[in-house]
């Protein structure tokens with residue numbers, strides 16, 4: 097019998113305005129930090145971080161992340177960290193900066209602090225890093241032997257970011273329960289390398305429940321750049337519940353279908369979570385989920401502005417041949433679509449993609 101495994105970051109800290117106290121939470125690491133962020137994020141946060149570090153006499157080097165989370169970009173950052181004798185890595189920013197920081201800390205064997213400035217994916221808490229090619233196509237998952245040492249989320253910074261990013265995070269979080277449920281049914285190994293624990297499945301289920309109760313209100317609050325209790329709950333759902341839920345609950349069709357969409361150039365401007373949301377609808381069609389459940393998920397997507405049609409994903413023209421490509425990519429051997437509790441073929445995925453598109457369209461027109 098396989099082991100049951102749950103894994104999570106060592107510590108998770110969330111609150112409005114906590115970035116200005118960052119040094120008090122990391123000083124025990126006793127390190128020189130390489131702080132990786134893109135130019136935009138460092139422009140917003142570098143002064144706040146520097147002031148906090150100075151108060152605690154913490155040494156750091158700021159490194160500007162440019163471009164893709166690719167093998168080439170990671171090698172460059174790694175060389176910079178080594179040259180400057182950094183002994184811990186901080187990744188501050190969005191999904192790709194975080195993934196790059198994780199990869200660098202892994203290759204150098206250093207403690208890792210993640211400070212997401214948006215809640216658009218569930219990457220921050222996990223031990224997984226997604227690598228892309230220099231052209232932005234999915235390359236591979238990098239399986240790190242550890243989760244971040246600490247994840248720190250300033251909810252005011254999240255609320256200052258565009259609401260579409262929070263919606264994308266809701267899309268990513270939306271898949272968590274359905275993928276975990278599929279993995280449980282098929283007794284598949286999760287991303288943590290074992291069967292899910294009671295805690296992992298409860299977290300995945302609670303993630304979905306939280307979205308149903310708080311997503312719409314939270315999105316409206318973030319459109320006005322304010323933090324309410326609903327925003328706090330959705331940020332935790334998008335970041336922690338979804339992060340631990342997917343990793344120790346397992347991935348299935350929704351994320352594989354996301355990976356399929358990355359072969360279409362026109363979807364590169366869409367966020368990960370937006371493609372995952374459509375992947376979730378497609379998974380529900382694929383498994384012939386109860387109509388009531390399908391409708392609930394679809395209405396949640398529409399409420400928060402997540403795409404429910406191919407056109408909303410920027411896919412127009414030659415839709416049939418494009419969906420054949422998406423289905424072929426999603427069904428590659430080794431992708432998580434094969435964790436579904438039945439045999440999945442390209443033909444079935446192609447059919448589910450077109451049916452999901454029609455189902456979404458029928459609600460928009462209604």
Ligand SMILES: [Zn+2]
Nearest residue numbers: 217218268372
């Ligand atoms: Zn995801």
